[in-house]
Each structure stands twice: as structure tokens, then as C-alpha cells.
Amino acid sequence: DLMSDDQSSLPRDLQDKYLLTRRIGTGVCGEVRLAFERSTCRKFAVKIINKKNFQSEGTATRNAKTEIDILQRVDHPCLIKTEDFYQTEESFYIVLELMEGGELFHRVKSKQQLNESVAKLYFYQMLRAVEYLHSNGIIHRDLKPENILLSSQDDVCLIKVTDFNQSRILEEAVLMRTLCGTPSYLAPEVFTHASTTGYGLAVDAWSLGVLLFVCLGGYPPFHESFGHQSVTDQIIRGEFTMVQSKWTSVSDQAKDVVRKLLVVDPMKRMSIEEALQHPWLQDQKMLETAHRLMYPSAEGGGAAAAMEAESTSGRHLRKRGREGDGEEQH
Numbered sequence: 001d002l003m004s005d006d007q008s009s010l011p012r013d014l015q016d017k018y019l020l021t022r023r024i025g026t027g028v029c030g031e032v033r034l035a036f037e038r039s040t041c042r043k044f045a046v047k048i049i050n051k052k053n054f055q056s057e058g059t060a061t062r063n064a065k066t067e068i069d070i071l072q073r074v075d076h077p078c079l080i081k082t083e084d085f086y087q088t089e090e091s092f093y094i095v096l097e098l099m100e101g102g103e104l105f106h107r108v109k110s111k112q113q114l115n116e117s118v119a120k121l122y123f124y125q126m127l128r129a130v131e132y133l134h135s136n137g138i139i140h141r142d143l144k145p146e147n148i149l150l151s152s153q154d155d156v157c158l159i160k161v162t163d164f165n166q167s168r169i170l171e172e173a174v175l176m177r178t179l180c181g182t183p184s185y186l187a188p189e190v191f192t193h194a195s196t197t198g199y200g201l202a203v204d205a206w207s208l209g210v211l212l213f214v215c216l217g218g219y220p221p222f223h224e225s226f227g228h229q230s231v232t233d234q235i236i237r238g239e240f241t242m243v244q245s246k247w248t249s250v251s252d253q254a255k256d257v258v259r260k261l262l263v264v265d266p267m268k269r270m271s272i273e274e275a276l277q278h279p280w281l282q283d284q285k286m287l288e289t290a291h292r293l294m295y296p297s298a299e300g301g302g303a304a305a306a307m308e309a310e311s312t313s314g315r316h317l318r319k320r321g322r323e324g325d326g327e328e329q330h
């Protein structure tokens with residue numbers, strides 16, 4: 001039970017500050033537990049990443065280090081914040097703000113499908129979170145309903161993107177160094193779009209299309225139950241299935257956003273910026289609600305105040321801690 005729960009393997013200083021209790025989430029790389037800060041009784045989520053879960057020492061620690069580095073430097077209302085960080089020989093412990101609404105995945109499942117205005121509010125926040133990551137040279141690469149968390153049980157709530165362990169800090173520097181050398185042995189794709197940031201960023205736009213589809217339709221666009229093709233073939237061909245009964249109540253503008261994101265050619269796919277300019281999102285009521293949720297401290301909560309908040313702090317990564325060597329860890 002709670003009190004006799006084995007807390008022995010936890011780092012001493014983590015234990016001194018937090019009481020870890022029940023598991024509230026599981027991920028590919030570990031678990032998430034509900035924790036209470038002993039001094040304040042404030043609730044937190046502690047993500048435990050087992051280093052041994054990863055096949056090779058290199059990848060494991062590197063991915064986890066990238067995740068932790070990103071988690072500690074990102075600063076946006078729609079990106080999960082790290083409160084604290086500990087590690088032992090076998091695990092990393094990341095203390096995160098607790099998102100009381102849980103995963104988007106469970107919310108959509110319990111409601112069958114979200115009504116369009118709620119889906120629009122969530123999608124807009126996801127776009128802003130990914131816009132922030134991209135403007136700081138970070139591709140998430142693993143956007144899915146399990147990685148979108150809700151701040152409360154209410155429909156109208158803040159969403160936060162989590163799970164950056166698949167993220168990539170764009171190897172722009174690597175590409176530049178490569179181009180300084182003799183080009184004669186380099187393959188064509190190194191020079192074409194395949195390796196520039198444009199191409200890389202587009203993968204997140206595709207995933208946001210899948211996320212929007214799931215929010216509006218209540219089921220995934222590519223699934224083995226649709227016809228004879230494998231999911232991979234459906235994806236490669238961009239052949240998603242809109243089941244009539246689920247989409248009749250969805251507006252043409254919403255469907256237009258989905259159709260322009262689920263485009264196979266990354267160079268033809270709608271970008272995050274273009275999506276933010278799409279008519280479906282030029283909805284003043286939704287924008288006011290989103291900005292009130294994202295920038296609650298902005299006095300008067302007006303659009304101007306939100307722009308102000310966004311333009312100053314809202315754009316940049318937080319300074320790296322003392323121990324950072326200034327180089328990006330890869």
C-alpha cells in the first residue's frame with residue numbers, strides 16, 4: 001500500500017522533497033507517478049525513465065539527455081515544464097507539473113469525438129507549441145494523443161505537449177560543417193530538401209494533421225481495419241478514411257485543414273505558419289479563450305497583452321544551466 005510502497009530505490013534527495021505515490025501513466029521509456037511535495041503538499045507528476053529500457057547505452061542516455069535538455073530549456077504555456085530533475089545509476093527522475101486532465105487520448109476516447117469548437121481550441125494550442133519548438137530549431141517527431149496532456153477535466157482547458165525523447169535538435173551545425181568540406185563525395189540528398197530543416201519540420205505538421213483528425217473524427221485516419229492495405233501503405237499513399245457518419249457534423253473548413261496537412265509530399269504539405277493563418281482558425285472567440293488560458297497573467301487578457309507576453313518571453317529557450325557546456329548534446 002501507499003506507506004509501505006518501496007521508496008528505497010529512489011534518490012535520497014528526491015525522497016526528502018517528494019512523496020511518490022501511485023502510477024498515473026506509462027510510456028515506452030518508463031512510468032509517471034503522482035507525487036506530493038512534502039513541504040507544501042503540492043501535487044506533481046514524476047516521470048521515471050529507466051536507462052536499461054533502451055537497447056544500447058549510447059542511444060538511451062543520449063535520447064534521455066536530449067529530452068531532459070529540451071524539457072529544461074523550453075518555456076511556453078503549451079509545453080510541459082520541468083520542476084526538478086534527479087538521476088541514479090539506473091534511472092532519470094523528472095518532476096513535472098501535474099496535468100489534472102490526463103491524456104488527450106483518454107478524453108477523445110471517453111467522448112467518442114470532440115465537438116468542433118473544443119477540437120479547434122486544442123489544435124490551436126498544439127500549433128502554437130510546435131511553432132515555438134520549430135522557431136527554436138526543435139522537431140518533436142512523436143506527436144500523438146498520448147503526448148498531449150490536458151490541464152483540467154473541463155473541455156475549455158490548457159493543453160501541453162510532452163514527451164520530447166524522440167525530439168531532434170536540428171543538426172544544422174552538422175550540415176554546415178559538412179558543406180564546408182569537399183562536396184565531391186556527398187550524396188545528392190544532402191544538398192536537396194531532404195536534409196534541410198524545412199523537410200524535418202514538416203513531419204510535425206503531418207502528425208498535427210493526424211491529431212486533428214482523431215479529435216474531430218474520434219478514430220485514427222490510417223488503420224488496418226480500413227480496406228486491404230497495410231497502415232504503412234495507407235500512410236505512404238496518404239489514403240485516410242473519413243467515415244461518413246462521423247464527419248457529417250464537421251465543417252468543410254475543418255476538413256480542409258486536415259486535408260492540407262495529410263499531404264504526402266512534405267514540400268506541398270501545409271506548414272505550421274500556414275495552418276495558423278487558415279480561415280478555420282481566424283475565430284476571435286476561440287483566440288481570446290486560448291490567450292486567456294495561455295497568458296492568464298496578462299492584465300485585461302486582451303489580444304494586445306497576449307501578443308506582448310508572446311513577443312517577449314514567449315519566443316526563446318530558457319538559458320541553459322551552469323553545467324551546460326554550450327554545445328548541443330546529441
Ligand SMILES: COc1ccc(CNC(=O)c2ccc3nccnc3c2)cc1
Binds near residue numbers: 096097098101102
Ligand atoms: C490528483 O491525482 C491526479 C489527478 C489527475 C490525474 C490525471 N493526470 C494524468 O493521468 C497524467 C498522466 C501523465 C502526466 N504526465 C506529465 C504530467 N502530468 C500527467 C498527468 C492523475 C492524478
